[in-house]
Amino acid sequence: MVFPWSGGPGARRLLLSLLLLAAGEAGSGQVHYSVSEEAKHGTFVGRMAQDLGLELAELVPRLFRVASKGRGDLLEVNLQNGILFVNSRIDREELCGRSAECSIHLEVIVDRPLQVFHVEVEVRDINDNPPVFREGEQTVFISESAPLESHFPLEGASDADIGVNSLLAYRLSLNEYFTLKITTKNDKSVLPELVLRKSLDREETPELNLLLTALDGGKPELTGSVQIQITILDVNDNAPEFDKPGYKVALFENVPNDTRVIQLKASDLDEGLNREISYGIRMILPVSEKCMFSINPETGEIRVYGKLDFEENSEYEIQVNAIDKGIPSMAGHCTVLVEVLDLNDNAPEVMVTSLSLPVREDAQVGTVIALISVSDLDSGANGQVTCSVTPHVPFKLVSTFKNYYSLVLDSALDCEKAANYELVVIARDGGSPSLSATASVSVEVADVNDNAPAFAQPEYTVFVKENNPPGCHIFTVSARDADAQENARVSYSLVERRLSLVESGQAPKASSRTSVGAAETALVDVNVYLIIAICAVSSLLVLTLLLCMVLRCSAPPTEGACGPGKPTLVCSSAVESWSYSQQRRQRVCSGEGPPKTDLMAFSPCLSQSREDCLNPSSEVSH
Template identity: 70%
Template structure:
């Protein structure tokens, strides 16, 4: 009959700190016991495993219900549909456990989601499938007719491979008038079975006797074995050798070296001569296997070690010794030597580590079962008592779940980015002296979880690009690194779309999704957009995806792509019209008669303007006289170089060349018509100095972009038109809506121009150079407000 019992082990109470896994471990530490007879046929029912564990049948397949431990091979199997444990292969108790009183197969049953581990013991019950067996089927005995009544003759008993009552033997002797049977009553039955002479032998009456000795075990049904005893009656030899004891008990440490003395036997024979000369030997029933381990000296009776004595192979040796004299006929004496092998700590523990949950996600909760550990030691007593420990400084611990069974569980949090894996070494140590150790290692890989967002190499990227760039030119490469692995670390880039004025950001720039290379999609115009500020997003491929943004500032650097533009005199006058200026002939040297005003849409050196007179197409003075006018190099003011006189032509045409400092320089020209009049004849002489002079613009389209307008034309400054062009508001794109005008650059002021022409020129040069240098750096070190 099959039986199932449940035992409660100590494993659950050890796991009280792990509240999340308390219920699972209580179930995991409870033990089931079943019982099944050996030799049961395939398919024999063992127990309702799932039902006894409290697992619903509908959850068995989804939760991967299975037998994880194969300590018993494929002897037992479980049906995952109905949860029944059944016999899968023939079980021979004697092959599994030898003559051990207890025999069982240990199973580890695992279910997942959540993980639970159960320990099941299946007892293999002994059945009486082995009959008693004598060492030989026939034994020859030589007994003198002179032997006294009640003489004992030792016989080798039978052995039975079964255990318990199935191995309890009862001996019987076939009916005869000469001999009876003396059977030992001790449970060990180590004393020999003896024939007892109860009637004197007479060789002349019966020279040979045939008897049968049978042994019957206590099984149901009982089994019997027998040996035939052939007794030859010999002529008298008065005395047989007699040992000091009929049973000798000896303890022998295992691993004793060859030649170690086990015991010295002594049998005495009171006869004289050859009748009292005794020789020793193993009985004929001794197996050749025993002779491979022990040797007996036939003369001295010394028994010595002859091979490797292993406690784990055989713990007890029973040797039948025979002493025979040299009489005619010879006389025999017998004794039994019982050698108890003493265990020595010569076997290191054995470890088996079975992985359950590898690799381990880095966000696995504390208490997650990583692997199952089983340990065994072939030694006995303290030599076979094993304790286990882990290498230090690992986030794991061992929990004892059953006798010599442990679970390797997570003891603290994991972070794959700090440590990607652990080499966990389990060390088993027995309690012997000296202690023996064994180790087993398991590599615990930490699986990545998407817990890190991509991080850019820089907090902000600042890029300088010259205007009029080629479409598709490379601006910068952004790079973000993700500390995760595989898909969780695969980064893709994209623009954070927004509007730049009336257009979308994506019409200006693009970013390659894989490389992070940022390209300008079209030529940039500094006069339209001086700073483009936008964000690039980096996202990983994890689920859910994580991302971060970085800000890019693209400063558009100026190129000399705009020629100077001469401001018209009036609001309605065309730039190409030459306007006459009245000059009194009484004007002295250094008198300012007019001023040419020009601006440049560029910046920096490209907008720094200078003025110079060109030869007039129709001649400026008669007779090659020196021209009485000059123009300020950086102010554009036209002044007299000397006092005017009657020899000077009444009408003077001046051609003023306006040139910027770009490379190559761009120019514009202005034509000034001067009319020399006598004092008191100039109707507009008082206002002529403040009048603007019309000019010819080098690039007509630039007029629409210049934002200085009439306000820039209003005042006379020593730094000239470059200063005016720099006072305009610069256009910056940093967010949604229209471009902002928070970025401004101002040129420093300079002292008023002196009356001296030379000093005025020097002031123009000094003021413009200093303004140029300061203005250039101030344009780089601007402050931007958003």
């Protein structure tokens, strides 16, 4: 079906972008195939081009190619049909060893436009490896007098496959003397043993040859076999025997080198050389490069050679042989299990992850500051870690999960009291003696503008002379803010306030830009001015007032009624026509009744100069 296209160049570009985007999304996926190992050349694996959404015709023009890590020739793509096939032999054991998972990663690249695809090819295990014995023949020496039900361990086989293909079973050739017993070890592996069912007679049968066959669990099963040559021993018919077949010893890790592990003792019922015993270690499991064990062949004493480390191995199994010196010799067997006990030899580790620093001083209680994790390589109580923080700080640790903690705010902060806290997180394990580790956490407190500026004192009293030129220095004030940085910077502004002075119903005003101290004034000066003013009214009234004043002011003042201080007068008018006098807490004689305080008077400054008006020391007689 063909659709007509009427769009312009812009629409074409939009369609091309959408197609490229869809192609890019298609190329971002991953295709998964699987193939069995040992598949023949040309074996079909998958339709790669079709599964990747690529057209067959564009494989060659777009430079279709496949890259592989490691062996790049194992798989190949047919560019004619886009099929992925086996190109060369795939050996899973060679490719991945005994790993449970094995796959080949392919990177598919096409150009114009560039696209990259990822293809994963799983290599399935097949039962292509038979069980293998280390040697083609095993020799077993057995005394003709060996008791019935005696056990004689044999060396087992191994299988390079994995899973069920590596599970082994054993089968013994038919004979009348021995049966086969399979013992399962701690690591789930099996060990074949010969069990004597019929007494041996060297004179009748000096040796036996048996065939031991190992079978794996694959379908079809594969087998491997080994010849068991049994030599019947004469004369020395008693093998050394240990007190018990197994021993268990516990040692602390980090014991000094050459520490004694155990003293073994085996006995032999024979006489002479046939009862003299030599001890040897047959096998140590697991194999360790740090720790070995040595045995004294004469005494059977086992000692540590190297270093026991609980964190590496918590136990060792030592298989010991006791071989007598008869001809031929006989051997007895035992197992020593060495349990390694943990010591508190690893200190805790502390890791601190900061989340929100600095912390605002107005942060809410419970705010998370940092995350802390602790760990210890030891086990049991030695690996149990408790965490604490420096006392007497406004922070605490809250356990979140196992060995994870949160450092949270426990009480309110004040940047003005403490702008930084140096905390120490202490991690201590439960060992005896315990080990500890510390981590330092520096918590900076961010300032918040929560303090207003404050002056050194709430009120200042300043005396200023009149007619000062503009810009002259009058007084210096300073204020301080308890906050920090920008919050502590103080700017000043002057708020104008005027004082009203009342005289004849009109109030001259003084600016509060200059603080005028309240000077104590002399009531006597006020009385003088009043007398002069009234003289023009009536001489009789003048005489009466003068007599009254003389009588009252000449009388001795009662205690507590008149103050001893001298009155002062301050002239503060800007036009030199008024003077202002105020007396506070100054006792003045003013006739009968209690002393008068807080008196104000205004008088013209007629004959006195400005300095005389401002001189507070001028005296006026009562």
